[in-house]
Amino acid sequence: MSTSARVAILPRGVASRVITTAVSRAAWGVALAILVLTIPVLVDVLVDRGLSAMLWAPLCCLAVMILLLVASGVRPSTATRVLYLAGGSASALVYAILLLSADPTLNGEAGFILNRPAMVLVLGGVSIARPLAGLRWSLLGYLLSLAVAVVSSLVVGVPIEPGWGPTIAVVVYAGAFVALVVVNANQNKQIPDLVRLEDDTRRLAIENQFEQRAAAIVHDTVLSDLTAVMNSSGPIDARARERFRADVATLRDAAWLRESADPAAVSPHDAVLRNALEALVSDFQWRGLSVDVTGDSSTVIRITPDASAALILAVRACLDNVLKHAGTSSAELVVSTTDEAVTVMVVDHGVGFDPDAIAVDRLGLRTSVVSRITAHRGSVRIWSTPGSGTSVLISVPGAELDEVVP
Structure with missing residues (x-):
């Protein structure tokens, strides 16, 4: 196969x-x-x-x-x-x-x-x-x-x-x-923006799900109750009135409406991570490093708070290395997120280095980036050669909603 x-x-x-x-x-x-x-x-x-x-x-x-x-x-x-x-x-x-x-x-x-x-x-x-x-x-x-x-x-x-x-x-x-x-x-x-098309497709799917669920709720409550009233040959008994009240409470509570929403869309941690990245970029710009952020901006980021903190610290360590060692005044952050992972690529066009030639006692990348990310089941890949700049790809697995929101 x-x-x-x-x-x-x-x-x-x-x-x-x-x-x-x-x-x-x-x-x-x-x-x-x-x-x-x-x-x-x-x-x-x-x-x-x-x-x-x-x-x-x-x-x-x-x-x-x-x-x-x-x-x-x-x-x-x-x-x-x-x-x-x-x-x-x-x-x-x-x-x-x-x-x-x-x-x-x-x-x-x-x-x-x-x-x-x-x-x-x-x-x-x-x-x-x-x-x-x-x-x-x-x-x-x-x-x-x-x-x-x-x-x-x-x-x-x-x-x-x-x-x-x-x-x-x-x-x-x-x-x-x-x-x-x-x-x-x-x-x-x-050429269509595939990210936007994906978001539109997800939105239409949610709307269709909502319509189906709403139709089912109306059928099970309002229409069912009206049918019972129309077919009743005498006064409504207490048992029927309790059922009507329960149906009205169901419609007023609207829990069924929240269940129709995209679980990732209710993640409050998305704004926290994006704000942390913006603050990080602003901090390094004050220190003399111009950081350009590109990539997906409309997709919701779903990641645990601990993994988010590790990701921010790892990106900070990479930008520190650019500022101290790359010999350039600019860098780029490429943010990409899917249902499976959140990825940030740190790119600079500086002097570069040979990753295999890093001494064992140099703990910068190993401790501040690699070890920190692998502790959260993530991965780090580094591409660099002398004179050709450096690219560091940091990827952290996505999380379920109950992991994102404690």
Whole structure:
């Protein structure tokens, strides 16, 4: 007999950010390769033209750009991106002025040597999570590359020829971000929100259950009593009056109505956990860590108070690690809840680490996260590599209503 397994997929917003980050990191790798490969080509061109004596100066400019690019990749943040664009633009400008001053004919005969540093300014926005932000960074880099070409030509007094390299780079790179923006917009319009559909289906099922139960109650009380009155040939006896009173009490009590509601919807602990997460996010924002919360917001969280406290403390420990060790000023919490489990993923794009290389005497993750969650029958998974950020998936089993509400 064949069995099918349910495959868990990332929420739509998280998947978009993963793809956008992958695109920006790929462009960062291309930019680094372009700078490195420019070095032997530059050496060959200048030596062939008899300009080997001035070779060291443009090579230093390339080295500075490589260092700034590596720094923005190792510690991706807004500050390192700004530093890369500012320092890279200055280095690219000095590079172009040095070459044009030494040989103005390079502007037409070897323009590819001149515009390679300016071209990589377009591709330097590493670990960008939002398509619109990536589009803005790439356009800013393109404008700076044009400024480098214009200023260097004016300083040396040669015709302005920025070359096609930066334009091609911005068309391809920014085009990828535009495509992601369009795809996301189309998905939001055409693909239904499965979480909302599930909630609507649950609501309709409750309404149908209510209608059936109400019909049964009316049949068993009102209609039954009216039938007894209509078929009575004499005065109503005391026994019948007691039954009528009991039926009226049943309708007034409305216990049958509460039984028709979704048990998870009456859980008061849902608000407690969400408020605790919001307070945690606010606390870390005051401490300098920007935390973005995504995932399911309409689904009711059903979890025991003890497991909820453990989950909050484990998430706090993860955010502490991001603040202290990740070398980044932003993180993301992805909250997901089902009938079986409540899951929180803590994601950062910091320096990362090797989980297998953690010393035995280091108790941070083991005690504050793993041991704390496994004590409540939960699980913790960690993905991290040096230079690629860290993701910690914390999952705690869901609870029955009588466990949630003492």
